Structures are given as structure tokens and as C-alpha cells.
Amino acid sequence: MNIEQLNKLISKGESHQLEFKKSTGQLKPAFESLCAFLNEAGGTILIGVTDKGKIAGQQVNDKTQQEIAREISKIEPKTSLNVHYIDVDENKQVIVIKCSAGKHIPYTYDGRSYERNQSTTERMSQHRYEQLIIRRGQLNHKWDSYTENDLTIKDLDQEEIRRTIKEGVDINRISAEALTYNIELILKNFKLIEHGKLTNAAVVLYAKDPSTIFSHCMIRLARFRGKDRVGDFIDNLQVHGNAFQLIKAAVDFSIRHLPIAGYFEPGKLQRIDQPAVPALAIREALINAICHRDYMVENATISLAIYDDRLEIWNIGELPPELDIESLKVPHDSYPRNQKIADVFYKRGWIENWGTGTLRMIGYCQNNQTPEPEFAQYKSGFAVIFRFKEAMNTAVTITPPSDFTPRQMEIIAVLKNVEEMSIRDIMDHLQLKPAERTLRKDLNYLKNAGIINSQGQARFTTWYFIKN
Incomplete structure (x- = not known):
């Protein structure tokens, strides 16, 4: 110098x-x-x-x-x-x-x-x-490699393990031969069994009820009235479960509470729906939280909070010293705190090359024409903040009926803003698409509840929201 x-x-x-x-x-x-x-x-x-x-x-x-x-x-x-x-x-x-x-x-x-x-x-x-x-x-022995638990393969969700294999085979990240493997061999190939015992990573990813071992395998979900936590709860949940259950619950909760704006491009009749935050960006942030959270801290959990003007996902676990906030906005190396957990998400195709998660969040928001996510580092953890284009008005926010699922609420949100729509068009507008058979069951349930109705027959059937 x-x-x-x-x-x-x-x-x-x-x-x-x-x-x-x-x-x-x-x-x-x-x-x-x-x-x-x-x-x-x-x-x-x-x-x-x-x-x-x-x-x-x-x-x-x-x-x-x-x-x-x-x-x-x-x-x-x-x-x-x-x-x-x-x-x-x-x-x-x-x-x-x-x-x-x-x-x-x-x-x-x-x-x-x-x-x-x-x-x-x-x-x-x-x-x-x-x-x-x-x-x-x-640094010498990662938490997700520990085997200090008493669970066995019978305590794991074997259907979820099979789904992981199928999705990984479909994108060529897992050999097709793995479709014939028994569960124990699959877990060994994933390095989720060591010395004949399940690793902590296996429990976090696939246990039917990981809270029997780790009470902090949960997520807090809240919709606050207003722009801070001083406001009342509009909705408040604590969900226990494995990693895939937590992600699904959090994405469903978000879809249920986030508004969807609709608009028509000049000269086109097809309505375009624009969610306040893309579901894939939310899922990416949740996976990032699960892969990077500090599981050694048992008195803290991942949380997702929705305010009138933003959605925040908070996670216990700081950035590694090699990274800072600005480096998250450009291509960078990844330093997952829980390597075994991250490996499974990668093989399943839920994450891409390590170090691209924050860039994918930014890309999803850019494609959705919504503000790019913000990243914040605190002494107690790390947060991803998705701000809305326009703040929601809690004065007219309606708490969803408890007997409607998040997907059914999304169907209602789609149909409320159009005259009518075919089942294929409804499917195209849903962010997380179910099987057609499942969608038909949801539509008939909402019809029987008096929320929507249909007209026409067979493939000419269309669905519409009952405005009164």
C-alpha cells in the first residue's frame, strides 16, 4: 500500500x-x-x-x-x-x-x-x-452427518423418498437403476446412513415426524395486519414436519394470503396473472433456509411472515465469512452448512448449481415484473425480503375459511377475476399445478360449497365464480 x-x-x-x-x-x-x-x-x-x-x-x-x-x-x-x-x-x-x-x-x-x-x-x-x-x-463433523438419533427406516416417509428418486431420474441427476433399489440402498447412496444408523440429514429430510427427535424441525407462518409485528394476526400457524412438508405448507400458506393481480396485454384476450411474489422464488428461499440453517441452535426456527407490503423469510444461521450481502447478487461459490441436505435437494432437481439460489430468486422476480428480493444479515440470522409492488389493504382482507385448502383458495382467486374459464386454463394459471383429477375434485368441492359453478358439458365445460 x-x-x-x-x-x-x-x-x-x-x-x-x-x-x-x-x-x-x-x-x-x-x-x-x-x-x-x-x-x-x-x-x-x-x-x-x-x-x-x-x-x-x-x-x-x-x-x-x-x-x-x-x-x-x-x-x-x-x-x-x-x-x-x-x-x-x-x-x-x-x-x-x-x-x-x-x-x-x-x-x-x-x-x-x-x-x-x-x-x-x-x-x-x-x-x-x-x-x-x-x-x-x-468444521470437522457437520451436524447433518451426526447419527445420534434412535429413528429407523420405518420412521421415514418412504413415498417421499421414492418421489425424490423419480424426480431425480426424470432430470438425469439420478440413475434410472435407482428406481429398483430398496429404501436402505437409496439412503446409502444419498449418504444418509452411516455405520448402520440414520444421519440427522435423513431425519430432517424424510422423517414422518422429526419433532420426536428435533423439536425445531418446524416453521412459523404468520400473516400480520399492517407493516410490522405490532399488528394483529390475520392468520398464524406452526407447522412441524420434514423438509418437504415444511416447504409445501409454507408455499401453500403464501399462495393463500398473497394477492394476484390480473391484466390484459394490448391486443390480446388472454388474461395474465401476476402474483405479488412468485411461488418458485418463495420455494427457493425456503430451500435455501433449510440447507443453510444452524440446526445446533434448538430454540429458533425458520419463519415466514407476510405483512401488508412484503413477505419475509427468516432463518437462524449467518452467512459464511467468505460471503457478504453484495456477493449474493452475482455468481458466487456456495458454502452450505448442511451439505448432505443440500445434495438431496440438488439430486431431486429442486436446486440448481450451488451458489445460484439467490440469483434464481432474483430471476423469478424479474420475470414476474416484481421487485427484486432483498437480503439482510443479522447477528441472530439471515433474512430474504420480498417487497410487493403495491401494499395490500388489510381493511378488506378476508380470512380464508378453514375448510378450504390453499389450492382451493388459489382457484377462487383465479376465477374471481374472469367471466369463465376452462379446466385447462385454470390449470395454466395455478402456480403449483396438481394432477387434473385432483383439480376436478377441488372444483366440484367448491361447486358444492356454493362458491363456483359450471356450465356446458364434457370438454366444453367452463367454470365461473358466483359473484353474489
Whole structure:
């Protein structure tokens, strides 16, 4: 680094990853901040620069270098820091101490651990420190590889396992020969059995009732009245189940509560439906949460909350130190916290190349002509935020009847905005398409309930909403 580069760096001002110290008289707080940088995304300390960004310089001699070396030795686990000296005057220098994100988090300085809060450094809480110690242990043995559970193959949803194989074969990610395998062999090929026992990944993915082992295998679903959690609940659910059950429940809940805007392009008679948030983008965010959540934290769950102006999916589990928010918006490597779980989603075709999930969310929203998702990192977790083009009016929001399924509610939403529609057209407008036989059952159920009606016969039958 030269003086020109130094001035450019100083011009950015103090931040989450940059701090100024006037002199080595502030070595202790400087190294507390370096410890915090190691525990997060890395950072730089400039010694010889005032809080206001003015270069003051620092006289450097053997004693100065020994003092710095002594403070470095107080950091545990041992790590290397880059120390540079930039000439700024005839006998003064600015000391630049730089570190990357640590590979053995959490680090301590002089027996204590630190973290950053915006542009300040704070003592790390004991709870947070213990969480990171556990996570460090996971680097050698991932949570989803553990086999400390008493479930057997009989406790798994074998139909869901078969569906995984079929869908994977259909897209050539699984050999067709696997269609003839027994369940145990399938699980072994997925590496979901180790030493004759089911891994935690097998429980999360396929257990009929994973909550018997892991109470946090659940998702919280809420529709709030207003734009924050102060408002009343319009709907509120807690769903326990395996990963595929949770995803289905959350997508169905979203479809039930999100509005669908309809419009006609000039010169065309075909009505185009535009959901507030594409179902595939929601599903992608949910899969991302399941693959990346920190299952070591048992008192937190994935949550999906719908407000008047947005949908938020929150997950316990921070970004890996190699990534930041901006890197999620461009092609990037993936660092799934739960590799075995992610592998199954990939083989089933529910995710593409690792590292593309956030880009797919953005693409789905762009194709839907709705705002791109926002990504937010908190100390307690990670959130994906889908904002609506227009806020909903809760004054006219109707709570769906409890005896209608999410798909039936979507059928009602489709038919409410047209004169009539054939079963094929209805199918085309549904985001998650059922079998035709299932759709006919739903239509007849709604007809018997007095919500919709039909006219015509056989293939000429059309369906319409009863407006009164």
C-alpha cells in the first residue's frame, strides 16, 4: 500500500471493517477490534490516523514493533496478521494492520472475545461465544452427518423418498437403476446412513415426524395486519414436519394470503396473472433456509411472515465469512452448512448449481415484473425480503375459511377475476399445478360449497365464480 492508496482508504471513513487509531497508545482497543474482525468478515486498523480521518503519523522503532508483536501473541487461536508501515513524513509512519475473516472462529484477545456492531467493537456475549465454539467443531463433523438419533427406516416417509428418486431420474441427476433399489440402498447412496444408523440429514429430510427427535424441525407462518409485528394476526400457524412438508405448507400458506393481480396485454384476450411474489422464488428461499440453517441452535426456527407490503423469510444461521450481502447478487461459490441436505435437494432437481439460489430468486422476480428480493444479515440470522409492488389493504382482507385448502383458495382467486374459464386454463394459471383429477375434485368441492359453478358439458365445460 502506498500513500495514495492510504488516502483513498481513509476517505471511506470508519466502518464495519475499518477503524482509525491515533497512536500505539490505543493498541489495546485496536487489537480488540482486530479480534472482532477475525470473528467476522475481516478488516483493517490504521494507527496514526485520527477519528476524523486526519493523518497524524506515528514514530516507529524496535520497541513499537515489539509491542505490536506482543499484542498479536495475545490472540487465540494463533493467526497471522498483515502489518505494513507507510511513510507519511520524514520520521513518521502509519501502521496498517490487516486481517481476513478467521478460519477458526471464535478468536479471543487477551482471554476475551469481541464482535462488531456497525463501526464499534463490543464484548461478545457468552451465549454467542458458545455457539461459535460449537460451530467450530462442526468444521470437522457437520451436524447433518451426526447419527445420534434412535429413528429407523420405518420412521421415514418412504413415498417421499421414492418421489425424490423419480424426480431425480426424470432430470438425469439420478440413475434410472435407482428406481429398483430398496429404501436402505437409496439412503446409502444419498449418504444418509452411516455405520448402520440414520444421519440427522435423513431425519430432517424424510422423517414422518422429526419433532420426536428435533423439536425445531418446524416453521412459523404468520400473516400480520399492517407493516410490522405490532399488528394483529390475520392468520398464524406452526407447522412441524420434514423438509418437504415444511416447504409445501409454507408455499401453500403464501399462495393463500398473497394477492394476484390480473391484466390484459394490448391486443390480446388472454388474461395474465401476476402474483405479488412468485411461488418458485418463495420455494427457493425456503430451500435455501433449510440447507443453510444452524440446526445446533434448538430454540429458533425458520419463519415466514407476510405483512401488508412484503413477505419475509427468516432463518437462524449467518452467512459464511467468505460471503457478504453484495456477493449474493452475482455468481458466487456456495458454502452450505448442511451439505448432505443440500445434495438431496440438488439430486431431486429442486436446486440448481450451488451458489445460484439467490440469483434464481432474483430471476423469478424479474420475470414476474416484481421487485427484486432483498437480503439482510443479522447477528441472530439471515433474512430474504420480498417487497410487493403495491401494499395490500388489510381493511378488506378476508380470512380464508378453514375448510378450504390453499389450492382451493388459489382457484377462487383465479376465477374471481374472469367471466369463465376452462379446466385447462385454470390449470395454466395455478402456480403449483396438481394432477387434473385432483383439480376436478377441488372444483366440484367448491361447486358444492356454493362458491363456483359450471356450465356446458364434457370438454366444453367452463367454470365461473358466483359473484353474489
